[in-house]
Amino acid sequence: xxxxxxxxxxxxxxxxxxxxxxxxxxxxxxxxxxxxxxxxxxxxxxxxxxxxxxxxxxxxxxxxxxxxxxxxxxxxxxxxxxxxxxxxxxxxxxxxxxxxxxxxxxxxxxxxxxxxxxxxxxxxxxxxxxxxxxxxxxxxxxxxxxxxxxxxxxxxxxxxxxxxxxxxxxxxxxxxxxxxxxxxxxxxxxxxxxxxxxxxxxxxxxxxxxxxxxxxxxxxxxxxxxxxxxxxxxxxxxxxxxxxxxxxxxxxxxxxxxxxxxxxxxxxxxxxxxxxxxxxxxxxxxxxxxxxxxxxxxxxxxxxxxxxxxxxxxxxxxxxxxxxxxxxxxxxxxxxxxxxxxxxxxxxxxxxxxxxxxxx
Amino acid sequence: xxxxxxxxxxxxxxxxxxxxxxxxxxxxxxxxxxxxxxxxxxxxxxxxxxxxxxxxxxxxxxxxxxxxxxxxxxxxxxxxxxxxxxxxxxxxxxxxxxxxxxxxxxxxxxxxxxxxxxxxxxxxxxxxxxxxxxxxxxxxxxxxxxxxxxxxxxxxxxxxxxxxxxxxxxxxxxxxxxxxxxxxxxxxxxxxxxxxxxxxxxxxxxxxxxxxxxxxxxxxxxxxxxxxxxxxxxxxxxxxxxxxxxxxxxxxxxxxxxxxxxxxx
Amino acid sequence: xxxxxxxxxxxxxxxxxxxxxxxxxxxxxxxxxxxxxxxxxxxxxxxxxxxxxxxxxxxxxxxxxxxxxxxxxxxxxxxxxxxxxxxxxxxxxxxxxxxxxxxxxxxxxxxxxxxxxxxxxxxxxxxxxxxxxxxxxxxxxxxxxxxxxxxxxxxxxxxxxxxxxxxxxxxxxxxxxxxxxxxxxxxxxxxxxxxxxxxxxxxxxxxxxxxxxxxxxxxxxxxxxxxxxxxxxxxxxxxxxxxxxxxxxxxxxxxxxxxxxxxxxxxxxxxxxxxxxxxxxxxxxxx
Numbered sequence: 001x002x003x004x005x006x007x008x009x010x011x012x013x014x015x016x017x018x019x020x021x022x023x024x025x026x027x028x029x030x031x032x033x034x035x036x037x038x039x040x041x042x043x044x045x046x047x048x049x050x051x052x053x054x055x056x057x058x059x060x061x062x063x064x065x066x067x068x069x070x071x072x073x074x075x076x077x078x079x080x081x082x083x084x085x086x087x088x089x090x091x092x093x094x095x096x097x098x099x100x101x102x103x104x105x106x107x108x109x110x111x112x113x114x115x116x117x118x119x120x121x122x123x124x125x126x127x128x129x130x131x132x133x134x135x136x137x138x139x140x141x142x143x144x145x146x147x148x149x150x151x152x153x154x155x156x157x158x159x160x161x162x163x164x165x166x167x168x169x170x171x172x173x174x175x176x177x178x179x180x181x182x183x184x185x186x187x188x189x190x191x192x193x194x195x196x197x198x199x200x201x202x203x204x205x206x207x208x209x210x211x212x213x214x215x216x217x218x219x220x221x222x223x224x225x226x227x228x229x230x231x232x233x234x235x236x237x238x239x240x241x242x243x244x245x246x247x248x249x250x251x252x253x254x255x256x257x258x259x260x261x262x263x264x265x266x267x268x269x270x271x272x273x274x275x276x277x278x279x280x281x282x283x284x285x286x287x288x289x290x291x292x293x294x295x296x297x298x299x300x301x302x303x304x305x306x307x308x309x310x311x312x313x314x315x316x317x318x319x320x321x322x323x324x325x326x327x328x329x330x331x332x333x334x335x336x337x338x339x340x341x342x343x344x345x346x347x348x349x350x351x352x353x354x355x356x357x358x359x360x
Numbered sequence: 361x362x363x364x365x366x367x368x369x370x371x372x373x374x375x376x377x378x379x380x381x382x383x384x385x386x387x388x389x390x391x392x393x394x395x396x397x398x399x400x401x402x403x404x405x406x407x408x409x410x411x412x413x414x415x416x417x418x419x420x421x422x423x424x425x426x427x428x429x430x431x432x433x434x435x436x437x438x439x440x441x442x443x444x445x446x447x448x449x450x451x452x453x454x455x456x457x458x459x460x461x462x463x464x465x466x467x468x469x470x471x472x473x474x475x476x477x478x479x480x481x482x483x484x485x486x487x488x489x490x491x492x493x494x495x496x497x498x499x500x501x502x503x504x505x506x507x508x509x510x511x512x513x514x515x516x517x518x519x520x521x522x523x524x525x526x527x528x529x530x531x532x533x534x535x536x537x538x539x540x541x542x543x544x545x546x547x548x549x550x551x552x553x554x555x556x557x558x559x560x561x562x563x564x565x566x567x568x569x570x571x572x573x574x575x576x577x578x579x580x581x582x583x584x585x586x587x588x589x590x591x592x593x594x595x596x597x598x599x600x601x602x603x604x605x606x607x608x609x610x611x612x613x614x615x616x617x618x619x620x621x622x623x624x625x
Numbered sequence: 626x627x628x629x630x631x632x633x634x635x636x637x638x639x640x641x642x643x644x645x646x647x648x649x650x651x652x653x654x655x656x657x658x659x660x661x662x663x664x665x666x667x668x669x670x671x672x673x674x675x676x677x678x679x680x681x682x683x684x685x686x687x688x689x690x691x692x693x694x695x696x697x698x699x700x701x702x703x704x705x706x707x708x709x710x711x712x713x714x715x716x717x718x719x720x721x722x723x724x725x726x727x728x729x730x731x732x733x734x735x736x737x738x739x740x741x742x743x744x745x746x747x748x749x750x751x752x753x754x755x756x757x758x759x760x761x762x763x764x765x766x767x768x769x770x771x772x773x774x775x776x777x778x779x780x781x782x783x784x785x786x787x788x789x790x791x792x793x794x795x796x797x798x799x800x801x802x803x804x805x806x807x808x809x810x811x812x813x814x815x816x817x818x819x820x821x822x823x824x825x826x827x828x829x830x831x832x833x834x835x836x837x838x839x840x841x842x843x844x845x846x847x848x849x850x851x852x853x854x855x856x857x858x859x860x861x862x863x864x865x866x867x868x869x870x871x872x873x874x875x876x877x878x879x880x881x882x883x884x885x886x887x888x889x890x891x892x893x894x895x896x897x898x899x900x901x902x903x904x905x906x907x908x909x910x911x912x
Contacts, residue, residue: 053522055632074525086523090541099537100527151527364722372718375711376733379792382748383737385758389751397751398761443644450637458641462648467842469850469894471867472887475874476655479662479884499651502644560741563852576743583747583857596744603739 004029004187005050005155010059012045019045021211022059027189027204032181034190034198037208038234043191044159046208050189051157052076064154079148080157084164085140087132087147093119094128096143100151118150121180138169149184156181158190162197174200195235199223207231227270229279229358238281239327245278245359252278252357257321258300259350264357271359279358284315284330286354289340290347299347302327304340309333316340318348383600390594397589408594418595421578425559428490428574432497433554439498440505440550441543447506448513463503473499474567481568488570496564501554508553512546512617546617552610556603575599663884670878680885690869690886694893697865700780700855701848704787705841711788712795712840717829719796720803731800735793742790746854749786753777753858778860786854795840802836803829838905842898849894866890 005027012020020042027033035043048054050061052073061068063077079100088096097115106114119125122142127135135143141161148156161177162170178201181188192198198205199219206216215227226232229240241259245252251265252273259280266273290299302320313330320327329348331339340346364372385397393403412418447459465473477496481488516539524534540547562576569577582592663680666673684690719730738745752758753776760772776782806829814828852867859865866886873883 051526053526072525072530073522074528074530078526080523080526082519082523084517084519086517086519088520088523088538099524100529102533102537103528147523147527364718368714368718368722371714375715378789379734380737382745382752382789383740385748385751386740386744396756398756398758399765400761439644439647442640446637446640450633450640452634452637455637455641458645461653462644464648464652467846469847469867469890471850471852471870472659472891473652473655475870475883475887476659477651478874479880480655480658482880483658495651499648502648506644556739560743562741562743576741579741579743579747583750589751592747596740596748599744600740603741604736607739 002029003027004064005189006060006062006065007046007050008060008062010046010049010056010061012042012049012054012056018211020049020056023208023211023213024059025206025213025216027187029187030185031203032178032188032190032201034192034202034205035208036192036195036198036205036234038193040210041208042211043193043208047080047157047159047189047191050155051078051080077154078157079151079153079155080159081141081144081148081161083159083161085137085144087135087140087143089132091132092128093124093130093132093135093143096132097146097150099147114150118146121149121183122146123176137164138173141165141173145180149180149186153186155187155189158188160191160193162192163194170197177201199235207234209234223283224354225268225356226281229281232281232356232358237284237328237330239284239287241280241282241325243278243280244276245357246276247273252359254278254280256280257323258325258327259355260300262352262355264352264355268353268355269357269359271357273359275359277360279360281356281358282350282354284328285313286350287327287329288349289316289318289329289331290349299349301345301347304342304344304346307340307342314339318346320348386593386597386600389590390597392590395587395590397593408590409598411591412594412598415591417573418578421573421575424490424572425575428493428497428565429555429558431494432501432558433551435494435498436501436505436554437509437547437550439502440509441547443502444506444509444513448510449518459506463506465500466503470500470563471567474564477564478567488568490569490572490574492568492570493565493574496568497558497561500561500564501557504553504557505550508550508614508617509543509546511614512543512549515618516542543617545613545615549610549614549617552606552613556606556610559599560603659884660888662881663888665881667879667881672881680882681889683882684885684889690866693864693866693869694890696780696863697849697867697890698893698897700783700787700863700865701845703784704791704848705845707784707788708791708795708844709799709837709840712792713799713837715792716796716799716803716836720800731797734796738790738793743853745790746786746857749782749789749854750777750857753782753785777858779862780859781863782858782860783855783863783865786858787848787851790854791844791848794843798839798843799833799836802833802839806832834905838902841901845901846894846898849890 003026005025007023007025007027010020010023011018023042023046035046037043045054049056050063050068052068052071068076088099091099094115097118098111101111101114115128116125119127122145124139124142124146127139130139132140132143144161158177162173165173174197177188177190181201190198190201199222202219204216204218205222207214207222209230215222215231217225217227222231222235226235226238232238233240241256243254243256243259245254245264247253248263251263252269253261253263255261264280269278300320302318304316305319305326306317308315311333313332316329316331317326318329319325327348333339388401389397390408391404391406392401393405393407394401443459443462447455474496477492477499478488481492486492520538520542521534524538525531529537560576561574562580565574565577566580573581579592579595582588664676664678666675666677666679715734719727723730750757754760755772755774755777757777759776760769763769764772776785810828810832811824814824819827849865850867851865852871855863855865855868859868867890870883870886870890873879873886
């Protein structure tokens with residue numbers, strides 16, 4: 001397991017603002033790695049630090065075990081796909097793609113061969129002579145990719161490459177990028193604020209807030225076992241229930257009006273185990289709605305107060321417990337029909353294994 | 361908006377007529393056969409233009425003016441590119457003050473600049489010739505060049521330069537392959553404006569030229585000779601047309617420098 | 626962080642150094658030299674470098690120089706006043722009623738001024754002369770019987786010529802600031818009861834102040850030091866300080882006095898400009 005990119009305790013400020021604050025990361029070679037976080041969390045700055053467009057205030061960045069201290073962007077083994085694509089407007093597709101090849105002594109034939117290969121890779125065959133002004137957004141993005149990939153960098157950096165595309169195109173490009181990465185085997189580092197995007201494409205994701213990395217994990221782990229409430233609410237939807245907890249040998253014992261008497265295993269909980277206050281999180285799709293008629297021992301009941309229809313699923317707002325705490329529950333619409341109506345009383349079933357706990 | 365009041369409209373058109381009136385006299389009296397510049401007009405002639413062809417002093421002055429204009433516009437544009445690039449791309453201590461200083465000739469009365477330069481050149485014992493005029497003109501033109509190049513550089517997306525570096529080019533390669541082609545219209549505009557300004561400039565040339573005259577200095581001398589008035593008018597007409605063409609061309613380039621061609625998307 | 630600032634500062638100065646040094650040598654050094662010179666005396670061709678304030682005293686006390694300073698200021702202020710006064714309605718017209726042809730109007734306004742300044746001022750001499758275009762036209766049209774004399778070879782001629790000459794330089798800044806006025810503000814003022822007269826004085830004029838102040842400075846500062854126009858059309862009564870500076874420099878061989886006169890005019894102009902800007906500071910706040 002070779003860690004190609006090593007970020008060691010890197011910090012960067014702009015004036016008074018700490019954009020990146022003591023971040024350390026190791027990114028494995030050949031993997032699709034994403035930096036995920038809300039606007040202003042420092043992810044783009046971190047990317048630019050790796051690319052060489054910013055210089056760290058402190059800390060080191062190593063690529064392939066070589067320090068990048070003082071190494072200019074044009075000499076780093078990285079290439080970047082810019083957010084606005086940065087396609088040179090006065091050059092055509094072929095000239096854009098072959099731009100970085102000028103420095104290398106390559107015969108014209110070889111150059112042409114490389115260009116055709118990479119254009120095929122990004123599905124732009126035949127557009128060699130097209131002028132940059134005549135390209136659509138999606139095409140510009142592919143040219144930007146081709147331009148970077150033709151140089152066979154060790155690391156490909158992508159700065160929110162899909163944010164300017166419409167939803168359908170974005171979804172299509174997500175799959176294409178994923179396939180592309182697997183096909184060329186290059187390490188991809190992608191920056192995005194869209195958690196769905198990060199989860200779909202990546203092998204590993206680093207979630208950042210306020211200049212610091214909060215959690216680095218596979219998409220599945222991030223989703224099922226978020227390390228903090230912030231991560232939990234940023235990725236997907238989650239219900240939060242405040243309770244009191246007692247530490248026992250098996251786990252954390254909680255006596256909850258809504259959840260009943262449960263014991264949460266310690267590996268599903270983060271924070272100081274001796275804390276008494278716990279916030280329990282459960283995803284909307286992890287709560288099942290059971291009709292009132294069924295055998296309802298041990299289940300809590302609630303009343304549906306709001307419905308949001310999403311085609312495949314419906315999100316129900318269900319008030320339960322004496323505090324009328326509203327839980328968000330999602331259920332698949334069987335045969336395309338919404339099963340429950342507003343005002344209906346239903347019973348809810350939850351599995352302890354799908355809970356996470358955050359001790360304050 | 362609503363219709364303007366009648367008076368405002370009349371005012372506007374009258375104002376426009378008065379703006380044009382003096383300049384229109386040039387062509388009118390260049391073709392007028394009378395030697396006296398006065399109404400009524402006496403007849404059409406090309407005679408005055410013809411005499412221009414035989415004035416060797418005029419030709420020499422023109423030659424000198426061209427040399428000065430070309431040199432100073434090139435020099436001023438180069439310096440302007442350096443200054444403007446540094447102003448638009450980097451932020452550093454002393455930037456504001458030094459730029460204000462460089463732009464100062466825009467607000468200083470020309471005569472003061474001329475006198476000051478003259479003093480220095482005399483004290484240094486340097487001779488006054490065309491090159492002293494070139495230096496003076498460059499000083500005057502540089503601020504204009506900076507202003508034009510500022511808008512050209514500001515319109516250049518920085519991500520294009522970063523992309524070029526990211527793809528392996530160093531600073532020089534990036535400048536030559538990306539920056540230069542994209543700010544080229546601005547450079548053309550700067551050269552043309554500089555050329556025109558230098559061609560027309562009188563005061564600095566008057567103070568700093570030795571025995572070589574430039575065109576405006578020649579024209580100034582011609583003012584003493586009432587008999588030569590129509591010829592001078594003919595020359596003025598030619599200059600008017602030339603300035604018009606050069607400045608139209610410059611405006612064309614300036615517009616191209618600022619439009620969306622150098623920006624991305 | 627210090628390391629990083631130095632790189633950007635280094636890069637910035639590397640580029641700026643050449644033009645800056647150029648300006649330093651050709652502007653700062655000469656101006657300093659001129660300033661120094663003003664404290665010395667010149668006897669024919671010999672320069673006496675003992676420090677003295679005599680030149681400034683002479684500049685300040687001799688009636689001829691006082692007269693010239695006063696006249697230069699009055700002429701410049703008149704020119705500024707009249708030019709701005711006439712330019713404002715024009716800029717107003719273009720901004721509010723120009724519609725789609727605004728660019729065309731602006732273009733048309735600047736064309737006549739693409740001729741050489743020298744030629745244009747000379748044309749005024751031709752126009753305003755006793756047998757000049759203006760008089761001959763009026764005589765020909767039989768609107769007058771005798772040529773008009775008060776318009777040439779005096780201060781009036783200088784004011785007329787310069788007011789015409791500076792027109793586009795006044796129109797443009799005023800136009801720009803009028804364009805910046807949010808049109809919904811005008812509608813609001815109407816809605817709140819203002820008629821056109823009040824709307825102009827309470828909303829439009831104050832908001833266009835930056836443009837007016839800019840135009841005034843653009844015109845006033847260089848006009849004080851104008852040489853060409855007074856020389857061409859000023860006669861003896863219309864000569865200005867720049868003409869005297871030139872005379873002292875060449876014929877009178879008194880460079881130090883010329884330097885002192887130059888420095889004094891610079892200071893006077895700077896003083897008036899600063900006072901003017903401060904006076905209007907209230908209206909110059911950025912919105």
